[in-house]
Amino acid sequence: MITPPYLQKGDTVALLATARKNIDDNLKPTIDLLKSWGLEAVVGSTIGLDYHQLAGTDEQRAADFQKQLDNPNIKAIWCVRGGYGTVRMLDLLDFTKFKQHPKWVIGFSDVTVLHNHLNTMGYKSIHGVMPVTIPRATPAAISSMKSSLFGEPLSYSIEPSSMNRFGKATGELVGGNLSILYSLLGSPSAIDCKDKILFIEDLDEYLYHIDRMMMNLRRNGCIENLKGIIIGGMTKMKDNEVPWGKNALEIIDDVTKKYNIPVIFNFPAGHIQDNRALVMGSTISIDVNASGSTVTFQK
Secondary structure, X not given: OXXXXXXXXXXXXXXXXXXXXXXOOOOHHHHHHHHHOOOEEEEOOOOOOOEOOEOOOHHHHHHHHHHHHHOOOEEEEEEOOOOOOHHHHHOOOOOHHHHHOOOEEEEOHHHHHHHHHHHHHOEOEEEOOOHHHHHHOOHHHHHHHHHHHHOOOOEEEEOOOOOOEOEEEEEEEEEEEHHHHHHHOOOOOOOOOOOEEEEXXXXXXXXXXXXXXXXXXXHOOOHHHOOEEEEEEEEOOEOOOOOOOOOHHHHXXXXXXXXXXXXXXXXXXXXXXXXXXXXXXXXXXXEXXXXXXXXXXXX
């Protein structure tokens, strides 16, 4: 996997929207944060655009993203929020100049579309807090984002969970939002799960949807080829009038338990305040035992 150049003081980060509109004046905390790190911010043309739910038309969002992709002075693109819509503009993008001057693409949730597409191209990216979540993000989440961008050592020690499955594994980290992973299966942007460590998280889904998506991953041969699994926040899950009978973590456990691989539950990443940064495409080592779990990133 190709690692884009880590940021240095004086570098410029573009803030733009690839999905849901961002019409509020809410970027100052992020701009101030970047300045405190010695970085400059450029606000993209999609900020303030209002096209129903989206930050402009597909063409407008793609044009803004393309402009930042093609500008060698932009060292990172930080998507301001998720929602839905990134996949609608994906096929309008040309990554030719990006390959000549790779840069970090940052975000989570719907930005999983870009993480997975970049992974198929052979490039790393950063799953983590976005500008609209900065005001409520934990210090640890923000610190981990800075470490990821500046190439500082990145590792996590996680409290034990009774659902964890013990073991050690080393492999390339892939994944992101489960609903997005599911939606990309069968497309050119679908990840290859073979010998990978899969991270998943989700928000606001019915429990039977979680089961359906996990079953699809299994039937597509993804889970049986993994070296390990990391489960982040499964936030604000919903149930039907007739209950499904298992919560989201129990569903994931049920679908994956026959595979002899380590599994970390309740990892601090996803639609939660403590959304720690994950460098997707990196080789990581995980160690899951009775005292807890460790996740260590190799540069």
